[in-house]
Amino acid sequence: MSGLRKVVTVVDEVLMDLGRPVATPVRRVAAAAVIRNPWAGRGFVADLQPGVESLAPGLGRLLTDRLIGALGGAERVEAFGKAAVVGLDGELEHGGALIHTPYFGNVLRELTEGTSIIVFSDDRLAAGEPLTVPLWHKTAAATRSHYQTVQIRVPDAPRPDEIVVVAAAASGPRPNARIGDRRSDPVVRLVDLENAR
Numbered sequence: 001m002s003g004l005r006k007v008v009t010v011v012d013e014v015l016m017d018l019g020r021p022v023a024t025p026v027r028r029v030a031a032a033a034v035i036r037n038p039w040a041g042r043g044f045v046a047d048l049q050p051g052v053e054s055l056a057p058g059l060g061r062l063l064t065d066r067l068i069g070a071l072g073g074a075e076r077v078e079a080f081g082k083a084a085v086v087g088l089d090g091e092l093e094h095g096g097a098l099i100h101t102p103y104f105g106n107v108l109r110e111l112t113e114g115t116s117i118i119v120f121s122d123d124r125l126a127a128g129e130p131l132t133v134p135l136w137h138k139t140a141a142a143t144r145s146h147y148q149t150v151q152i153r154v155p156d157a158p159r160p161d162e163i164v165v166v167a168a169a170a171s172g173p174r175p176n177a178r179i180g181d182r183r184s185d186p187v188v189r190l191v192d193l194e195n196a197r
Contacts, residue, residue, distance in 0.1 A: 001058050003036035005162070009066050010152050014175045022175040030133055030152040030168040031066035033059050037090045040161040048097040056098050060107030063167035068111065076171050077112040079135040079146040083121045083166040087158035095122045098165050108167050114138030128155045133168040145177035146170070 012028040015021065038051040068074050082105065084095030098104055105118050119134045119141070130153040137143035150168045158164045 001033075001035070001055070001062065003038065003055075005034045005036070006154075006157070007062065007066065008032045008034070008152070008154050009070060010150070011070050012150060017175040020176075024172045024175075026170055026172040026175065027071060028135070028148070028150040028168070028170040029067050029070040030150045030166055031063040031070075032152055032154055032157075032164050032166045033063055034154060034157040034162055034164050035059070037087060037094055037158075037161050037163045039091075039094050040087070040089045048093065052097050052101055052103055056101060056103035057107055059098060059165050060104040060167070061111070063165065064108050064111040067167055067169040071169060071171050074111060074113045077114070077138055077169045078172050079148065079170040080108065080112055080114055080116075080138050081119045081121075081133045081135040081150075081168045082108060083131055083133040083152075083168070085122070085129075085131050085158050085164040085166075086124045087160040087162045088124065088126060089160035090124065090158075090163060092122060092124055095124075095163050095165070098163060104165075109138075112138055112169065116141040125158070127157055127159055128153060131164070131166065133166055135168055135170050138169075142182045144179060144181050145173035148174045 009031045039045045082099045084099045086095040137146040
């Protein structure tokens with residue numbers, strides 16, 4: 001892949017929380033590709049589409065393959081998310097162009113056997129700054145137990161003319177999740193809360 005400098009994969013396994021075993025041990029993975037920003041140094045580029053079409057599908061496949069490998073198969077992916085970090089010489093739209101189109105998102109969704117829209121984060125940061133990537137359920141985005149995050153940091157990226165593109169996944173819910181779900185929530189209205197005071 002043209003402009004690819006490195007790939008970093010972070011695996012986080014949660015086994016204990018507050019000194020007790022978690023109900024469901026969970027593995028969270030973030031895979032990051034560090035690429036040269038194809039639009040850096042060119043001023044305002046009105047049409048980003050050619051760069052998106054040439055880069056995003058390959059990035060989606062590369063990073064999703066890392067996630068699936070680390071979790072042991074697409075069927076082990078329960079939650080997913082995505083992110084982009086643009087170096088200081090780029091604009092946020094450069095990162096967004098690579099992750100917010102079907103050329104990346106549909107690849108990630110299809111390979112992980114998901115159906116939900118993919119939750120995301122993006123930022124412009126100096127090299128080495130951490131990025132928190134949100135995750136939610138791959139087929140039922142309103143499943144509150146799977147709202148969680150994974151953090152990734154690439155010490156030497158993004159350089160000013162680079163973008164770090166991230167795909168992330170988890171094999172299960174938050175540790176000891178127990179705050180219910182939208183399907184079991186009561187109807188809560190502001191007027192009822194104010195009248196209860």
